[in-house]
Amino acid sequence: MEAVFIYIAKSAVLMLLFYCVYFFLLRRETFFNSNRWFLLSGLIISSILPILSYTKVIWIDVAPNLNSNIQSALLSAPEKQSSDNNWSFIILGLYVIGFLIFLLKLAVDFYSLNSIIKGKKVKQQADFKFIDTEENIAPFSYFEYIVYNSSLYTVTELENIIEHEKVHSDQNHTIDVLISRFFSIIFWFNPIVWLYKKAISQNLEFIADSEASKKLADKKAYQYTLLKITTHENCVAITNHFYQSLIKKRIVMLNKNQSKKRNSWKYYVVIPALAAFVLLFQIEVIAKERPQIVNENESNIKSVDVYKIRKNSTDAELNEIKNNLQKNHNIKFEASDVRRNSSDELTSIVVDVTKGKQRAKSVQSSDKAINEFGVLVITYKNGDKKIGIQTINDSNNKESKVALSKGITSVNVNTDKKNDTNSPSSDSHIIITNNPNSKTDTHVNINSSTSTKTNSNTNTDISTVVTTDSDSKTSTKITIVGEKSNIAFSNSAKKNKAEGSPLVIIDGEEMPANYDLKRIDSKHIEAINVFKGEDAISRYGEKGSNGVIEIELKVGDKHTKY
Structure with a gap:
């Protein structure tokens, strides 16, 4: 009216x-x-x-x-x-x-x-x-x-x-x-x-x-x-x-x-x-709220589906994964460079998954059977979806690598089995190497969380990678889900709060409790090591109770003070 x-x-x-x-x-x-x-x-x-x-x-x-x-x-x-x-x-x-x-x-x-x-x-x-x-x-x-x-x-x-x-x-x-x-x-x-x-x-x-x-x-x-x-x-x-x-x-x-x-x-x-x-x-003139990039948690997630690719997966099974992804999530799945050994085990495969501007890719090629992995689909309560590659760690898998889009060259999940393989306190850390051509900042947040169940109805510890297009304003998340903790890597510029924030170590020097990670330009970072739980406490005492982030600068930037 x-x-x-x-x-x-x-x-x-x-x-x-x-x-x-x-x-x-x-x-x-x-x-x-x-x-x-x-x-x-x-x-x-x-x-x-x-x-x-x-x-x-x-x-x-x-x-x-x-x-x-x-x-x-x-x-x-x-x-x-x-x-x-x-x-x-x-x-x-x-x-x-x-x-x-x-x-x-x-x-x-x-x-x-x-x-x-x-x-x-x-x-x-x-x-x-x-x-x-x-x-x-x-x-x-x-x-x-x-x-x-x-x-x-x-x-x-x-x-x-x-x-x-x-x-x-x-x-x-x-x-x-x-x-x-x-x-x-x-x-x-x-x-x-x-x-x-x-x-x-x-x-x-x-x-x-x-x-x-x-x-x-x-x-x-x-x-x-x-x-x-x-x-x-x-x-x-x-x-x-x-x-x-x-x-x-x-x-x-x-x-x-x-x-x-x-x-x-x-x-x-x-x-x-x-x-x-x-x-x-x-x-x-229409005022719109600027998209807020926040850490993802289970309360925002409706479902997590993982379509596993094992070393003995057949062509028919790969084709079934392709059809299910297209039918259920409108996701395009392509598997190429597929090779098998005499035992009919996969020794080489390139998996490329795309949905709109999102893209996740996994490349494996060696003389031995491939490491098992899965295509991850996270469905949120508002209907949005994110795709990624899930690397599945087992006792025979010391290191898994996942190819990502712009911003991160590789993610290495290293596990040293000092104790029993089923012990949740196993020594583990994550090393992230930034793409030198990327202009995006990498920020690390450590939050308390419970483990996420996949569609296989198991509680298998997983390393989850969710990537988005570099032109998108949404955050890029890499989540390692363990028995008691959730580590998320995001290219958001959101400032960490002093209370409950991890201990930050740059080239061996301890930073203040309220240190803001966005002060660091990602082009100067050589590697980031993240420690959690008992492993962090054993290295740094009570100061590491909220987790520890070790940042190593490139050789030419060692003199830079943050």
Whole structure:
């Protein structure tokens, strides 16, 4: 409802703009035909321009208490909205009543016109249809029809009248009259539309007077004819009739010298005014919350699916994985460079998985059987999906490598089995080597979490890699899921909180507790070692209870202080 009122208000403003330019600058000029198109374009622009708008998006960082502000606003909204709706319906009801009244008046005028034309003898001459009626009405034209009562005028007067009406008919002035009439019905409440309608009709008479006087030998006789008909009161609406008020102005314009062409600059005054209108009212500014990159946790995840590829996987099984990924997740799966040994075990395979701009790739090639891995699909509660490669560690697998997209060259998951293989306190750490061509920063966050179950319904410890396109604003996550901890690597620039943050060691030097990792440019990093649990405590004592991040800088950057 509010949108309708705004549209009507904007249209009224534009109509007022064109009318003011015409009234103050153009109505005394003899550019009658130009004025005609100027006035018509004003009506068309005033009806179309308010619909057109340009949307400008402004990204904002939302304050922490924004949600509470929104909730309080929503709680107070219903009462105010209910009150506004009551007034809206009242105003709408008044508008509809006025609209129906003027629409009914238009129907009556059409009926009156039809009763005058219908059944009358029509004399065809060129493109005109002449009707000589016996009714006491003023001469008028309606499209190709020209109606008059010849008994009321002399031969000379009738000639002047017919030439005048021919101009109206030949230039289709009836269309202008109908357009202005329809606008006066739609915007009946706006006084400007009635002045605008009058200006259009008056200018049409100026055009007809000017063109008719050029074809007549006696210009003064034409003016006397105008004066004779000023007392005629019987006129048909929605037509161009010879009788019009303001006869004095018509005679003045007939005798006025032609305006100089340099005065045509006045038409262009409306252009900067229209530009100002667009800038002020037609640019819609939308504030959007800047995407917040946060650590992922199980509360946001709906499901985790892993499609395992083992050393003895057959071509049929690979094809089944491909079909399931396409069918269930709309993910494209390609397996190439597939080779097997004499025991029919996979020794070489390249797996390329893509979904939109996301891409994950695994390359394995050696003389021995491949390390088992899986295609990982994380489905979030909001329907989004992320893809990656899951490396599956076992007692025979000391090191697994996964190829990633931009930002990280490789991820090595090293496990030294100091204790029993089933012990959760096994010595393990992760080394991340940055791509020197990447401009993205690598940040490390350590969070407490429980283990994530795969679709195999086991609690197997996994190393998860989730990659996204470098042009995407979403974070790239690498999650190592163990029995008691969750380590996530993200290229977000979110500052670590001092409380519960890991101990940061750069080239052997301990950093302060509130140290901000985003101060480090990833191009200077040679490697990152992450220690967790008992392993971190055994190396650094209680200071390592929240985990330890060891960062080794490149040789040329050893002197750099952070």
